[in-house]
Every structure is written in structure tokens, then in C-alpha cells.
Amino acid sequence: MTNKYMKHNAGKKNRIFSLITCIAFSLLFILMVQALPLFGATAIALASSGPSIYFSEDSWDFGEIAPDELPTHIFKFxxxxxxxxxxKEAKVSCESCIDPLISTKELNPGDSAELKITVNSLDMIGRFTKRIYVESNDPVNPRVxxxxxxxxxxxxxxTSKVQPKPKPQTPFMVGKSYFSQGEYDKAIIEFEKSIELDASHTESYYYLGQCYLQKR
Known part of the structure; x- marks a missing residue:
């Protein structure tokens, strides 16, 4: 009789514990679902005001260059x-070998401009990789x-006939391309892929917010 009573109490306790656990997980799930729109709203709020710089590409490979050649490439933004x-300015990691020239330094909303890069091959030999830092008053992306x-x-x-080739595009760059074409649904997919690859990539969140803002 005692063993039967103890087994009955143990079973009752297990059922109560299972019920409490189920309720706790249900409440946690509800809280998580309710928090999701807050993230989207935050992204849209960040994207809703202020200047915003957008480059259609952020890298270029010149291929093989003759020693007396001064090749150029234009980055549009x-x-x-x-x-x-x-x-504000365009800084370079090598002032004697890279010459950056910006067509205009003030852009109204919707305006576009060019960053012309000239390579001085007289000061370099062999493989090179140089960076240009474009600084602006963009509050989210102040340095590109x-x-x-x-x-x-x-x-x-x-010199062999090697064609210049751009850097393979990442989901973020593909998303920016779709964004510039007004294909916001496709851009959203790419920016979400970019966030999955790097959850700390603030530009992906920014452009994701821009997409939802444009779809309003």
C-alpha cells in the first residue's frame, strides 16, 4: 500500500513538473515572437533619416600593368x-602610388558622384593591394x-593579356546591387544571408531597414 502511494505521488509530481516546464517554454516562445518586430523597427528607424553613402562596388583588380602605365578606374557612389x-576626405594607404580624385564633395539626396583612382606604376613593382578610405558625414557608415x-x-x-576582374561578390554586395535597382524583395534575401554570415555587420542591418522603408 505504501509503495503504491509513493508511486502515485511520484507520478503526480512528474506531471506537475512537465506542466510547469511546458508553460515556461510557451511563455519564452511568446516573448521571442513579440520581440522580433522590435528589431525590424529599430533597423527602419536607423535607416529613416540622415545622409547615406552607397558605392555600387568596393574593389577592383587592374590585372597586369605595364611599368610605364597609369591605369585608372572609376568607382561610382x-x-x-x-x-x-x-x-570629408579620401585617405590612401600609399600616397605616392595611388591618386584618388572625388568629382564632388557635397551630394544632395539622390545625387551621384565618382571616385577616380589612378595607379602610379613607377613607384611599385609586383603584386600590390592598396586601400582608399572615404570618410563622410554618414552617421551609420562614416568610413567606406x-x-x-x-x-x-x-x-x-x-605583359600577358589578363583581363581585370572584380572581387567575387558577397551577399551584401549582391543585396546592394538589387537595392540600387529597386528590387527590394531580392535585396532583403541577400542582406539576411549577409547577417547570417556575420551578425555584427551593421551595414547589412542598415540596408535591410532601408529595404523595408522603401516597401512601405
């Missing part, structure tokens, strides 16, 4: 924000890093 974008690379041949060394 625009202000996709709702206030005036001011370019542009990368150029290539291979400068030595004198009297034949």
Missing part, C-alpha cells in the same frame, strides 16, 4: 539618404573602405 552627404589591386610588371617583361 550616391547619396541614398534624405540629407546632404558631405565627403575601397580596395584596389593588381600586378605591375618589371621593365622589358612581356
Amino acid at each position: 550616391e547619396n541614398i539618404g534624405d540629407e546632404v552627404l558631405i565627403i 573602405v575601397i580596395t584596389v589591386s593588381g600586378f605591375i610588371k618589371e621593365k622589358n617583361e612581356p
